[in-house]
Amino acid sequence: MPLFSEIAHLIRKDISLEWRNRYAINGILLYTAASIFICYLSFQMGTAVGPIVWNALFWIIMLFTAMNAIAKSFFQESEQRHYYYYHITSPQGLIISKIGYNSLLMLILALLGYAFFSLILGNPVQDKALYFVILILSSIGFAGSLTMVSGIASRAGNNAVLMAILSFPVVLPMLLMIIKASKNAIDGLDRASSADEILVLLAINVIIITLSFLLFPYLWRS
Amino acid sequence: MNFLNQNWWKWLSIGVLFYVLIAGLIGPVPRLAILNETIRVLYFHVPMWFGMIIILTASMVYAIKFLSADDPKLDHLSVELANVGVLFGVLGILTxxxxxxxxxxxxxxxxxxxxxxxxxxxxxxxxxxLRGSLQDEQQRARISAIYNIFAYAALIPLLFILPRLTDSLHPGSGGNPGFNAYDLDSNLRFVFYPAVVGWTLLGCWITSIRYRMRRIKETLEE
Known part of the structure; x- marks a missing residue:
């Protein structure tokens, strides 16, 4: 099967699987909503939240949401079914389709999270278009790096702690860039001043997705 | 591998490090405000990072070689290099x-x-x-090699790109003068570059000893 149609089929398969057990995505949504509400309550009903804290809180919630949403991408399906995929698909197709599907999932979660977060804690963002671009890039970035890490963690016995310690350091450089660029968007600074960060973010995404593409076949074989 | 069994570079390492110790502690250094005599730490702090990067790069290269050749020796070298690299990193942070x-x-x-x-x-x-949590030898080698490559790719933007985008107290970034500004008469260079070579060679030496220990242990267990 050519790679692209394979990827399209696998993404369609993931979406229909997700749609059949909606409890998984509903669980993640509830998780995000509950953490946002906890932040609201802990910061004296949102009155103590300045733009810096607003931004940091939002991205920390997004990071944990991403970890929980993506950690299950290889845990969800049984060993036998993995074996089945092993025979009918190429590993490259599988990892790209997982990253693509997770990016889509993360984008939906990020947009819903952003909307709910703004509703509850107010929205200080001045440059909304730039913030939106950062949301898209961060969804792809989180999906790219965490999918590979969740693949590694699933080989090591589906350990949630392992998933966390393996992914934090890998995601951190990206998170730092995201927080800095999105702070610029909140302050409504000139877009040229965030160009460096956006470029680095894009470069990190490209590097990580390329590496996943190259390394996943080795992970898959073991 | 032949290189590791020869002795001349070990003598070179000892000689260079003695030179660095003596010249570093009593040699002439630029007189600068605030830094004063502490500028001598340069010979022991900065080479740790140079050594760490070189050694971790070697570790990553052996991880790639392991994935293509599947020889357990390469995995042992890779992990011992990572061990020494982390030792250098810790010493670098402490100094x-x-x-x-x-x-x-x-x-x-x-x-x-x-x-x-x-x-x-x-x-x-x-x-x-991650290595500790995997039981099967083959799988441990393969999966940790994959993570090693993945982690290295995350480390490089972290160490080389991100600090240059922000203001730093370190020289060479954020508008602070670089190495050259302290080094009007190039005296520092005569000790600094040998120090990098000496510490890196010492790192290789430690690696080769630990690697051989690991091989012996492995053979004894079989």
């Missing part, structure tokens, strides 16, 4: 904190390079935990 205590006023000043170094070490600690 840096000592130096910072006298020049910047506190051991930890939230400097981006310090933070990046700490995150970099977290990545490699996660690598060791």
């Amino acid at each position: 840096g904190m000592l130096w910072a205590n006298y020049t910047w006023g506190a051991p930890w000043s939230n400097d981006p390079q310090q933070n990046a170094a700490a995150i970099g070490l977290l990545i490699y600690f996660a690598y060791f935990i």
Whole structure:
């Protein structure tokens, strides 16, 4: 099967699987909503939240949401079914389709999270278009790096702690860039001043997705 | 591998390090305000980072070689190199904190390079935990090699790109003068570059001893 149609089929398969057990995505949504509400309550009903804290809180919630949403991408399906995929698909197709599907999932979660977060804690963002671009890039970035890490963690016995310690350091450089660029968007600074960060973010995404593409076949074989 | 069994480079390492110790502690150094005599830490702090990068790069190269050749020896070399690289990193952080205590006023000043170094070490600690959590020898070698390559790709932007985008107390970034500004008469260079070579060779030496220990243990267990 050519790679692209394979990827399209696998993404369609993931979406229909997700749609059949909606409890998984509903669980993640509830998780995000509950953490946002906890932040609201802990910061004296949102009155103590300045733009810096607003931004940091939002991205920390997004990071944990991403970890929980993506950690299950290889845990969800049984060993036998993995074996089945092993025979009918190429590993490259599988990892790209997982990253693509997770990016889509993360984008939906990020947009819903952003909307709910703004509703509850107010929205200080001045440059909304730039913030939106950062949301898209961060969804792809989180999906790219965490999918590979969740693949590694699933080989090591589906350990949630392992998933966390393996992914934090890998995601951190990206998170730092995201927080800095999105702070610029909140302050409504000139877009040229965030160009460096956006470029680095894009470069990190490209590097990580390329590496996943190259390394996943080795992970898959073991 | 032949190189590791020869002796001349070990003598070279001893000779160079003696030269660095003597010339570094009593040789002439530029007289600068604030830095004063602490500038001598340069010979022991900065080479740790150079050595760490070189050794971790070698570790990553052996991880790639392992994935293509599937020889357990390569995996052992890769993990021992990572061990020594982390040792250098820890020593680099400690000497840096000592130096910072006298020049910047506190051991930890939230400097981006310090933070990046700490995150970099977290990545490699996660690598060791991942190794510890896998039981099967073959699988451990393969999966940790994959994470090693993946982590290295995350480390490089962390150490080389991010600190340059922000203001730093370190020379060479954020508008601070670089190495050259302190080094009017190039005296530092005569000790600094040999120091890099000497410490890196010492790192290779430690690696080769630990590698042989591991091989012996492996043979005894069989």
